[in-house]
Amino acid sequence: MSSVNNCFAKVEKDCLNYISSQETRFEKFKNKSKMIKSYLIPICFWIAKKSIKKKPLIIGLSGGQGTGKTTITSLIKLILQKYFKLKVFRISIDDFYKTREERKNLSRNIHPLLMTRGVPGTHDIKIMMNFFKKIKSKKFKFIKIPKFDKSIDDRSKKSKWFKIHSKPDIVIFEGWCVGAKPQNANKLKRPVNNLEKFQDKNLIWRKFVNNNLKTYYKKLFQNINYFFYLRASSFQQLRSWRIKQEKKLFFKSKDKKGLKIMSKDDIINFMQTYQRITQHMFKETPKNSSIIFNLNSKHQIESIKFKK
Numbered sequence: 001m002s003s004v005n006n007c008f009a010k011v012e013k014d015c016l017n018y019i020s021s022q023e024t025r026f027e028k029f030k031n032k033s034k035m036i037k038s039y040l041i042p043i044c045f046w047i048a049k050k051s052i053k054k055k056p057l058i059i060g061l062s063g064g065q066g067t068g069k070t071t072i073t074s075l076i077k078l079i080l081q082k083y084f085k086l087k088v089f090r091i092s093i094d095d096f097y098k099t100r101e102e103r104k105n106l107s108r109n110i111h112p113l114l115m116t117r118g119v120p121g122t123h124d125i126k127i128m129m130n131f132f133k134k135i136k137s138k139k140f141k142f143i144k145i146p147k148f149d150k151s152i153d154d155r156s157k158k159s160k161w162f163k164i165h166s167k168p169d170i171v172i173f174e175g176w177c178v179g180a181k182p183q184n185a186n187k188l189k190r191p192v193n194n195l196e197k198f199q200d201k202n203l204i205w206r207k208f209v210n211n212n213l214k215t216y217y218k219k220l221f222q223n224i225n226y227f228f229y230l231r232a233s234s235f236q237q238l239r240s241w242r243i244k245q246e247k248k249l250f251f252k253s254k255d256k257k258g259l260k261i262m263s264k265d266d267i268i269n270f271m272q273t274y275q276r277i278t279q280h281m282f283k284e285t286p287k288n289s290s291i292i293f294n295l296n297s298k299h300q301i302e303s304i305k306f307k308k
Contacts, residue, residue, distance in 0.1 A: 003045070004037065004041050004042065004045070007041050007044070007045075007079065007083045008033075008036065008037045008041060010082060010083050011036070011041075011078065011079050011082045011083055012033065012036065014078055014082055015032075015036050015040075015075055015078060015079070016032060016033075016036075018074060018075060018078060019032050019071070019075075022071055027244060030298070030300065031300055035300065035301055036075065036079075039293070039301045039304050040072070040075050040076055040079060041079060042304070043076065043228075043291060043304065044076060044079045044080050044083070044084065046291070046306065047059065047076070047080060047170060048080065048084045048086065050225070050226065051086060051169050051170060053169065055136060056089075056135055056136065056167060056168050056169060056170060056171050057169065057170050057171070057225055057226075058132070058135075058170075058171045058173060058223060058224050058225045058226075059170065059171065059172050059173065059224070059225065059226055059227075059228060060173050060174070060178045060179050060221065060224035060226070060227045060228070061073055061172060061173070061174040061175075061178065061227070061228040061229075061230070062174070062175060062176060062177065062178040062179050062180070062227065062228070062229055062230070062281065062285060063176065063229060063230025063231070063232070063293070064176055064230070064232050064235070064238040064274070064278045064281075065176055065238050065239075065241070065242040065245070065271060065274060065278075066238055066239075066240075066241030066242040066243075066244065066245045067230040067232055067238065067241065067295060068230065068295075068299065069092070069174045069175070069176075069230060070092070070174070072230070072293070073090050073172045073174045074090065076088075076172065077090045077170075077172060080170060086169040086170055087166065087167070087168045087169045087170070088168055088169065088170045088171075088172065089135075089162075089164055089168040089170070089171050089172070090171075090172040090174070091131075091145060091162065091171070091172070091173055091174075092148075092173075092174050092175055093123060093128075093173065093174070093175025093176075093177065093178055094117075094148050094150070094175060095145065095146050095147050095148045095162070096123045096124050096127055096128050096131075096146060096148070097117045097122055097123055097124070097148045097155065098117075098122055098123065098124050099154055099155045100153060100154045102124075103115050103116075103117065103122060106121070106122070110204065110205075110208055111200070111204045111205040111208060112199070113195075113199060113200060113205045113273065114205065114208070116270065116273050117153065118176075118270075118273050118274055119177070119209045119273055119274070119277065120177060120180070120209050120212040120213050120216075120217050120277075121208055121209050121212040124146070125216045125217075125220060127145075127146060128220055129219070129220060129223075131143065131145060132220075132223040135164075135167070135168070135171060136223075140166070140167040142163070142164065142165055143163075143164040144158070144161050144162070144163055144164075145161055145162040145163075145164065146161055146162075147160050147161050147162055173224065176274065176278070177217075177277055177281070178221070178224070178227070179221055179224070179227045179229075179281075179285055179288060179289070180213055180217070180277050180280070180281055180284075180285070181213065181218075181280070181284050182210045182211075182213040182214040182218075183210055183276075183280055185207075185210075188203055188206045188207060188210060189203065192275050192276045192279065193272045193275050194272070195269065195272035195273065196272070196276070206276070209277070213277075226290040226291075227285070227288055227289045227290060228289060228290065228291045228292075228293070229281075229285045229286055229289040229291070229292050229293065230293045230295060231282070231285075231286060231292055231293060231294050231295060232295050233295070233296075233297060235271075235275060235278055235279055235282075237297060238271070238278065239267070239268065239271055241299060242267055242271060243264055243267050246262050246267055289307060290306070290307055291304060291305065291306055291307070292304065292305040292307065
Protein backbone atom coordinates (compact mmCIF):
# COMPACT_ATOMS: atom_id res chain seq x y z
CA MET A 1 0.00 0.00 0.00
CA SER A 2 2.93 2.33 0.72
CA SER A 3 3.99 1.96 -2.93
CA VAL A 4 0.54 3.07 -4.07
CA ASN A 5 0.68 6.04 -1.69
CA ASN A 6 4.13 7.02 -2.94
CA CYS A 7 2.95 6.81 -6.53
CA PHE A 8 -0.18 8.84 -5.78
CA ALA A 9 1.88 11.58 -4.10
CA LYS A 10 4.04 11.91 -7.23
CA VAL A 11 1.31 11.79 -9.89
CA GLU A 12 -1.72 13.36 -8.18
CA LYS A 13 -1.11 16.93 -9.33
CA ASP A 14 -0.45 16.03 -12.97
CA CYS A 15 -3.44 13.67 -13.10
CA LEU A 16 -5.80 16.24 -11.61
CA ASN A 17 -4.51 18.89 -14.02
CA TYR A 18 -5.20 16.56 -16.95
CA ILE A 19 -8.71 15.80 -15.69
CA SER A 20 -9.42 19.53 -15.29
CA SER A 21 -8.38 20.05 -18.91
CA GLN A 22 -11.07 17.56 -19.96
CA GLU A 23 -13.86 19.15 -17.95
CA THR A 24 -16.33 21.74 -19.15
CA ARG A 25 -18.41 24.11 -17.04
CA PHE A 26 -21.37 21.77 -17.58
CA GLU A 27 -19.60 18.51 -16.78
CA LYS A 28 -17.22 17.92 -13.89
CA PHE A 29 -15.52 14.67 -12.89
CA LYS A 30 -16.32 13.30 -9.44
CA ASN A 31 -14.25 11.16 -7.05
CA LYS A 32 -11.10 11.98 -9.03
CA SER A 33 -8.60 11.02 -6.34
CA LYS A 34 -10.34 7.70 -5.67
CA MET A 35 -10.28 6.80 -9.37
CA ILE A 36 -6.55 7.52 -9.56
CA LYS A 37 -5.49 5.91 -6.28
CA SER A 38 -7.84 2.93 -6.01
CA TYR A 39 -8.04 1.89 -9.65
CA LEU A 40 -5.59 3.43 -12.10
CA ILE A 41 -2.43 3.22 -9.99
CA PRO A 42 -2.90 -0.51 -9.16
CA ILE A 43 -3.46 -1.14 -12.88
CA CYS A 44 -0.22 0.71 -13.67
CA PHE A 45 1.67 -1.50 -11.20
CA TRP A 46 0.18 -4.53 -13.00
CA ILE A 47 1.28 -3.18 -16.39
CA ALA A 48 4.77 -2.30 -15.15
CA LYS A 49 5.30 -5.85 -13.86
CA LYS A 50 4.31 -7.28 -17.25
CA SER A 51 6.56 -4.98 -19.27
CA ILE A 52 9.73 -6.28 -20.90
CA LYS A 53 12.29 -3.65 -21.77
CA LYS A 54 13.47 -5.22 -25.04
CA LYS A 55 10.08 -5.26 -26.74
CA PRO A 56 6.95 -3.15 -26.31
CA LEU A 57 4.05 -4.51 -24.27
CA ILE A 58 0.88 -3.93 -26.27
CA ILE A 59 -2.31 -3.27 -24.30
CA GLY A 60 -5.65 -3.26 -26.11
CA LEU A 61 -8.36 -1.30 -24.32
CA SER A 62 -11.96 -1.38 -25.49
CA GLY A 63 -15.27 0.02 -24.33
CA GLY A 64 -18.45 1.35 -25.88
CA GLN A 65 -18.89 4.89 -27.12
CA GLY A 66 -18.52 7.49 -24.38
CA THR A 67 -17.08 5.15 -21.73
CA GLY A 68 -14.04 7.38 -21.19
CA LYS A 69 -11.39 5.42 -23.08
CA THR A 70 -9.35 8.50 -23.98
CA THR A 71 -9.39 9.90 -20.44
CA ILE A 72 -8.50 6.60 -18.77
CA THR A 73 -5.73 5.68 -21.20
CA SER A 74 -4.27 9.18 -21.03
CA LEU A 75 -4.12 8.98 -17.23
CA ILE A 76 -2.57 5.50 -17.33
CA LYS A 77 0.03 6.83 -19.76
CA LEU A 78 0.77 9.77 -17.48
CA ILE A 79 1.25 7.54 -14.41
CA LEU A 80 3.43 5.01 -16.23
CA GLN A 81 5.66 7.79 -17.54
CA LYS A 82 5.83 9.92 -14.40
CA TYR A 83 6.28 7.25 -11.71
CA PHE A 84 7.51 4.15 -13.53
CA LYS A 85 9.68 6.05 -16.05
CA LEU A 86 8.34 3.97 -18.95
CA LYS A 87 8.03 5.24 -22.52
CA VAL A 88 4.36 5.00 -23.47
CA PHE A 89 2.63 5.58 -26.79
CA ARG A 90 -1.16 5.82 -26.79
CA ILE A 91 -3.11 5.52 -30.03
CA SER A 92 -6.77 5.06 -30.90
CA ILE A 93 -8.05 2.72 -33.58
CA ASP A 94 -10.11 5.76 -34.64
CA ASP A 95 -6.96 7.43 -35.94
CA PHE A 96 -6.68 4.68 -38.53
CA TYR A 97 -10.04 5.35 -40.17
CA LYS A 98 -10.05 5.36 -43.94
CA THR A 99 -10.32 8.79 -45.52
CA ARG A 100 -13.70 10.22 -46.54
CA GLU A 101 -12.87 9.53 -50.17
CA GLU A 102 -12.00 5.90 -49.43
CA ARG A 103 -15.24 5.45 -47.51
CA LYS A 104 -17.16 7.02 -50.36
CA ASN A 105 -15.74 4.32 -52.63
CA LEU A 106 -16.77 1.62 -50.16
CA SER A 107 -20.28 3.07 -49.99
CA ARG A 108 -20.58 3.06 -53.79
CA ASN A 109 -19.05 -0.35 -54.40
CA ILE A 110 -20.27 -2.39 -51.41
CA HIS A 111 -22.96 -0.68 -49.29
CA PRO A 112 -24.05 2.93 -48.58
CA LEU A 113 -23.69 2.43 -44.80
CA LEU A 114 -19.92 2.10 -45.19
CA MET A 115 -19.71 5.86 -45.67
CA THR A 116 -20.20 6.07 -41.91
CA ARG A 117 -16.90 5.60 -40.03
CA GLY A 118 -16.77 3.20 -37.13
CA VAL A 119 -17.37 -0.42 -37.96
CA PRO A 120 -14.69 -2.96 -38.91
CA GLY A 121 -13.95 -2.44 -42.59
CA THR A 122 -13.78 1.36 -42.29
CA HIS A 123 -10.23 1.34 -40.86
CA ASP A 124 -7.01 1.11 -42.84
CA ILE A 125 -5.81 -2.39 -41.92
CA LYS A 126 -2.56 -2.12 -43.88
CA ILE A 127 -1.41 0.95 -41.96
CA MET A 128 -2.34 -0.66 -38.63
CA MET A 129 -0.54 -3.91 -39.39
CA ASN A 130 2.49 -1.98 -40.57
CA PHE A 131 2.44 0.05 -37.35
CA PHE A 132 2.55 -3.09 -35.19
CA LYS A 133 5.26 -4.61 -37.37
CA LYS A 134 7.48 -1.54 -37.11
CA ILE A 135 6.87 -0.97 -33.41
CA LYS A 136 8.01 -4.53 -32.64
CA SER A 137 10.99 -4.51 -34.99
CA LYS A 138 14.45 -4.95 -33.45
CA LYS A 139 15.72 -2.33 -35.88
CA PHE A 140 13.29 0.37 -34.84
CA LYS A 141 13.21 3.53 -36.92
CA PHE A 142 11.17 6.72 -36.85
CA ILE A 143 7.44 6.11 -37.42
CA LYS A 144 4.72 8.49 -38.53
CA ILE A 145 1.12 7.55 -37.65
CA PRO A 146 -2.12 8.99 -39.05
CA LYS A 147 -4.30 11.26 -36.96
CA PHE A 148 -8.04 11.43 -37.57
CA ASP A 149 -10.02 14.63 -37.05
CA LYS A 150 -13.58 13.74 -36.04
CA SER A 151 -14.67 17.37 -36.25
CA ILE A 152 -14.21 17.22 -40.04
CA ASP A 153 -14.78 13.45 -40.34
CA ASP A 154 -11.54 12.96 -42.23
CA ARG A 155 -7.86 12.20 -41.78
CA SER A 156 -5.70 15.13 -40.68
CA LYS A 157 -2.97 16.60 -42.88
CA LYS A 158 0.32 14.69 -42.68
CA SER A 159 1.94 17.61 -40.89
CA LYS A 160 -0.31 16.84 -37.90
CA TRP A 161 0.32 13.08 -37.77
CA PHE A 162 1.81 11.39 -34.69
CA LYS A 163 5.59 11.00 -34.70
CA ILE A 164 7.38 8.21 -32.79
CA HIS A 165 11.11 8.83 -32.49
CA SER A 166 12.07 5.96 -30.16
CA LYS A 167 10.67 2.51 -29.42
CA PRO A 168 8.07 2.67 -26.63
CA ASP A 169 8.03 0.28 -23.66
CA ILE A 170 4.23 0.27 -23.64
CA VAL A 171 1.73 0.76 -26.46
CA ILE A 172 -1.88 1.43 -25.49
CA PHE A 173 -4.16 0.70 -28.44
CA GLU A 174 -7.69 1.78 -27.58
CA GLY A 175 -10.97 1.71 -29.44
CA TRP A 176 -14.61 0.71 -29.17
CA CYS A 177 -14.18 -2.50 -31.20
CA VAL A 178 -10.65 -3.51 -30.14
CA GLY A 179 -10.73 -7.25 -29.47
CA ALA A 180 -14.24 -7.73 -30.92
CA LYS A 181 -15.05 -11.18 -32.27
CA PRO A 182 -17.31 -12.14 -35.20
CA GLN A 183 -20.78 -13.53 -34.71
CA ASN A 184 -22.24 -16.79 -35.94
CA ALA A 185 -23.73 -16.27 -39.42
CA ASN A 186 -27.21 -17.23 -38.19
CA LYS A 187 -27.20 -14.37 -35.67
CA LEU A 188 -26.74 -11.84 -38.46
CA LYS A 189 -30.16 -12.62 -39.91
CA ARG A 190 -32.18 -10.94 -37.19
CA PRO A 191 -31.85 -7.11 -37.25
CA VAL A 192 -31.00 -5.47 -33.92
CA ASN A 193 -32.46 -2.06 -34.85
CA ASN A 194 -34.30 -0.12 -37.56
CA LEU A 195 -31.13 0.77 -39.39
CA GLU A 196 -30.39 -2.90 -40.05
CA LYS A 197 -34.03 -3.68 -40.71
CA PHE A 198 -34.61 -1.01 -43.34
CA GLN A 199 -31.16 -0.06 -44.68
CA ASP A 200 -29.54 -3.50 -44.75
CA LYS A 201 -32.38 -5.78 -45.78
CA ASN A 202 -30.10 -8.11 -47.72
CA LEU A 203 -27.49 -8.36 -44.93
CA ILE A 204 -24.73 -7.07 -47.24
CA TRP A 205 -23.39 -4.53 -44.72
CA ARG A 206 -23.67 -6.92 -41.75
CA LYS A 207 -21.86 -9.71 -43.59
CA PHE A 208 -19.11 -7.37 -44.79
CA VAL A 209 -18.44 -6.09 -41.26
CA ASN A 210 -18.59 -9.55 -39.72
CA ASN A 211 -16.27 -10.99 -42.36
CA ASN A 212 -13.74 -8.24 -41.61
CA LEU A 213 -13.81 -9.24 -37.93
CA LYS A 214 -13.38 -12.89 -38.89
CA THR A 215 -10.34 -12.23 -41.09
CA TYR A 216 -8.35 -8.99 -41.08
CA TYR A 217 -9.24 -7.81 -37.57
CA LYS A 218 -8.65 -11.22 -36.03
CA LYS A 219 -5.10 -11.10 -37.38
CA LEU A 220 -4.71 -7.47 -36.26
CA PHE A 221 -5.79 -8.20 -32.66
CA GLN A 222 -3.28 -11.05 -32.41
CA ASN A 223 -0.62 -8.35 -32.00
CA ILE A 224 -2.10 -7.42 -28.61
CA ASN A 225 -0.64 -8.94 -25.44
CA TYR A 226 -3.42 -8.08 -22.98
CA PHE A 227 -6.95 -6.75 -23.29
CA PHE A 228 -8.71 -4.33 -20.91
CA TYR A 229 -12.46 -3.73 -21.08
CA LEU A 230 -14.59 -0.80 -19.89
CA ARG A 231 -17.96 -2.41 -19.15
CA ALA A 232 -21.07 -0.23 -19.07
CA SER A 233 -24.46 -1.43 -17.87
CA SER A 234 -26.35 -1.14 -21.18
CA PHE A 235 -26.35 0.19 -24.72
CA GLN A 236 -28.86 2.85 -23.65
CA GLN A 237 -26.38 4.09 -21.08
CA LEU A 238 -23.68 4.36 -23.75
CA ARG A 239 -26.00 6.37 -25.95
CA SER A 240 -26.62 9.00 -23.25
CA TRP A 241 -22.86 9.25 -22.58
CA ARG A 242 -22.14 9.63 -26.30
CA ILE A 243 -24.61 12.53 -26.52
CA LYS A 244 -22.76 14.26 -23.66
CA GLN A 245 -19.46 13.57 -25.41
CA GLU A 246 -20.62 15.37 -28.56
CA LYS A 247 -21.64 18.44 -26.54
CA LYS A 248 -18.21 18.39 -24.92
CA LEU A 249 -16.54 18.28 -28.35
CA PHE A 250 -18.41 21.45 -29.31
CA PHE A 251 -17.48 23.36 -26.15
CA LYS A 252 -13.82 22.30 -26.30
CA SER A 253 -13.34 23.08 -30.02
CA LYS A 254 -11.82 26.51 -30.48
CA ASP A 255 -12.57 26.81 -34.18
CA LYS A 256 -16.31 26.26 -34.72
CA LYS A 257 -16.14 26.92 -38.47
CA GLY A 258 -16.71 23.76 -40.46
CA LEU A 259 -17.20 21.79 -37.25
CA LYS A 260 -19.32 18.67 -37.87
CA ILE A 261 -21.24 18.33 -34.59
CA MET A 262 -24.04 15.76 -34.44
CA SER A 263 -27.49 16.41 -33.03
CA LYS A 264 -29.14 14.00 -30.59
CA ASP A 265 -31.01 12.30 -33.46
CA ASP A 266 -27.80 12.10 -35.50
CA ILE A 267 -26.05 10.33 -32.61
CA ILE A 268 -28.91 7.87 -32.12
CA ASN A 269 -28.78 6.99 -35.82
CA PHE A 270 -24.97 6.92 -35.84
CA MET A 271 -24.82 4.57 -32.86
CA GLN A 272 -27.13 2.08 -34.53
CA THR A 273 -24.15 1.16 -36.71
CA TYR A 274 -22.25 0.25 -33.50
CA GLN A 275 -25.08 -1.52 -31.70
CA ARG A 276 -24.67 -5.10 -32.92
CA ILE A 277 -20.96 -5.39 -32.17
CA THR A 278 -21.23 -3.42 -28.91
CA GLN A 279 -23.94 -5.71 -27.56
CA HIS A 280 -22.02 -8.77 -28.67
CA MET A 281 -18.95 -7.41 -26.86
CA PHE A 282 -20.95 -7.02 -23.63
CA LYS A 283 -21.16 -10.82 -23.53
CA GLU A 284 -17.91 -11.94 -25.15
CA THR A 285 -15.16 -9.41 -24.38
CA PRO A 286 -14.99 -9.93 -20.58
CA LYS A 287 -14.10 -13.60 -21.23
CA ASN A 288 -10.84 -12.62 -22.93
CA SER A 289 -9.95 -9.52 -20.90
CA SER A 290 -7.19 -9.39 -18.29
CA ILE A 291 -8.71 -6.39 -16.53
CA ILE A 292 -12.38 -5.37 -16.48
CA PHE A 293 -13.46 -1.88 -15.42
CA ASN A 294 -17.06 -1.94 -14.15
CA LEU A 295 -18.68 1.46 -14.75
CA ASN A 296 -21.73 2.73 -12.87
CA SER A 297 -24.56 4.90 -14.21
CA LYS A 298 -22.72 8.05 -13.08
CA HIS A 299 -19.90 7.36 -15.54
CA GLN A 300 -17.50 6.36 -12.76
CA ILE A 301 -15.35 3.27 -12.19
CA GLU A 302 -17.22 1.29 -9.58
CA SER A 303 -14.79 -1.63 -9.40
CA ILE A 304 -12.04 -3.39 -11.35
CA LYS A 305 -11.49 -7.09 -11.80
CA PHE A 306 -8.10 -8.65 -12.51
CA LYS A 307 -8.47 -11.95 -14.35
CA LYS A 308 -4.90 -12.89 -15.33
